[in-house]
Amino acid sequence: MSAGNTSRHWDDSNRLEALRRLATMQLAIGFADNIRVEADLEAIYGSFPKAKRTFWEAWISSANIVQRRILERVGQPDVQFKASGMASAYSPCLNKLVIPAGIARPPFLISNGPPSYNYAAIGMIIFDALFRGDCSLEARGIDAMTPDCKNWWTPTAQYYYKQASRCPTTEPPELGEDYAFIPNLNIDSELLHVLAATSASYEAFRALPASQRNRVLPMLNYTAEQLFFVVNCALRCCNDKANHAADDNLFCEAGISSCAMSSGCNSVAKRMPEFAAAFHCPAGSKMNPRDSCAL
Numbered sequence: 001m002s003a004g005n006t007s008r009h010w011d012d013s014n015r016l017e018a019l020r021r022l023a024t025m026q027l028a029i030g031f032a033d034n035i036r037v038e039a040d041l042e043a044i045y046g047s048f049p050k051a052k053r054t055f056w057e058a059w060i061s062s063a064n065i066v067q068r069r070i071l072e073r074v075g076q077p078d079v080q081f082k083a084s085g086m087a088s089a090y091s092p093c094l095n096k097l098v099i100p101a102g103i104a105r106p107p108f109l110i111s112n113g114p115p116s117y118n119y120a121a122i123g124m125i126i127f128d129a130l131f132r133g134d135c136s137l138e139a140r141g142i143d144a145m146t147p148d149c150k151n152w153w154t155p156t157a158q159y160y161y162k163q164a165s166r167c168p169t170t171e172p173p174e175l176g177e178d179y180a181f182i183p184n185l186n187i188d189s190e191l192l193h194v195l196a197a198t199s200a201s202y203e204a205f206r207a208l209p210a211s212q213r214n215r216v217l218p219m220l221n222y223t224a225e226q227l228f229f230v231v232n233c234a235l236r237c238c239n240d241k242a243n244h245a246a247d248d249n250l251f252c253e254a255g256i257s258s259c260a261m262s263s264g265c266n267s268v269a270k271r272m273p274e275f276a277a278a279f280h281c282p283a284g285s286k287m288n289p290r291d292s293c294a295l
Contacts, residue, residue, distance in 0.1 A: 021095050024095060025095050025096070025097055088100065088103065088125050088126060088128075088129040089129055090129040090130050097126065097129060097130065099122075099125075099126065099129075103122060103125060104122070107121065107235060108121045108122045108125065108235070109121065109122045113217075114215035114216055114217060114224065114227065115205055115208055115212050115213060115215065115224075116205060116213070116215070116216070116224040116225070116227045116228040116231070117217065117227060117228075117231050119201050119202070119204055119205035119228065120201065120202075120205070120227070120228040120229070120230075120231040120232040120235075121231055121232070121235050123201035123204060123205065124197055124198060124201045124232055124235075126201075127196070127197035127198075127200040127201045127204075128193060128194065128197035130197070130200075131193045131196045131197050131200075191267060191268070194268055195268050195271055195272070198232060198268050198272065199272060199274075201232075202228060202272070202274055205228060206225075206274075223278065225274070225277075225278040226278045226279060228278075229269060229275050229278060229279075232265075233265035233269065266287070269287060270286065270287045270288065270289060273288075275287065275288075276288035
């Protein structure tokens, strides 16, 4: 919140709108609203047949019910997701963040675990969905076609976003330059989204009271700050020798290997001064380079 309030990438109108949307955002976790006890489940799913007959009989009957419900909801805002899925999603038009129930469990969430772990894991997933939904050109283009959905990005904010998305590999674009003519936009935007999400989740973790913030995992010789980055990297790594980036760890999402992307663990960590401070990386070293631009 504080970073958004002081970011040089926003003008006044964008800053106020972004903070308003953050304060009023709805959160949905995995299932239909207001399910607390078995009776709530029965009220929603009781009309579905019990799976005591053959599979196809039960499937056809259930499919008919689902299709009827879809027709009844035509024209109403809805978010489609699987409760067992791993990828969260944010809709700018609905200002609604959907977190599948599948990620509200280990290894993404440990109910009694230290905040450094949970903010690095499920916190990162949540912030990543927010930045992708509100900042990516694709998401804004989709929502712009939705009735009554206003594109709240001003030309100034779009310019600064283009400038940041090209950092650090290219020169900033000229004001008014078309997105279509920016080389490697997707790669640099991917790095920007992951870096912003990691920075935001780390800032939220650091804002906790010291009694919560300083908790660590037993038997591991890591400070809370070090544990944040270790967990954040570990959950975004995979073993894919065919696509292994020579100088980076691997970024995996929803079971898909994205090993060659610029948003791997090292690419993000070496652009965060918080990482260098946590691990005492000397200025000018590989993980604390002097030429890293400020986002």
